[in-house]
Amino acid sequence: MSESRPERDFYADVLETVREIPRGRVTSYGAVAKYLGAARSSRMVGWALNGASEQVPAHRVVNRQGELTGRSAFSTPDLMEERLESEGVRVKNHRIVDFARYFWDPCVEMEVDLS
DNA sequence: GGTCTGACTAAAT
């Protein structure tokens, strides 16, 4: 029994958190990772999304700079920004315009919108 | 089974 994992299922946790992202909002891998207690494992967040279902709005997750770095992992590299624009998020050159404005922090927004 | 790379981030230079 060498299973000392207080983090439970990191995968499921990431998917669940990302799934809670409201429409027209975006977040970063680090934000989700930090919310799960693995701020330094931001890479694993992206990896988790790699095996995520289509029910998970992975297109709402971008890097710290607001760049659609993960667009290549989608069915089509344009699907990501296409969906974002479809939700009201302005994307320019694979980058979110006014990223901070659309940024959605699970550590904060989650508690504020728990009505 | 060691090495490299990757949907990242932060700190150091």
Added chain:
DNA sequence: GATTTAGCCAGAC
């Protein structure tokens, strides 16, 4: 302030 290094963990070779 842009570039580089290091840390993270997991999958592919």
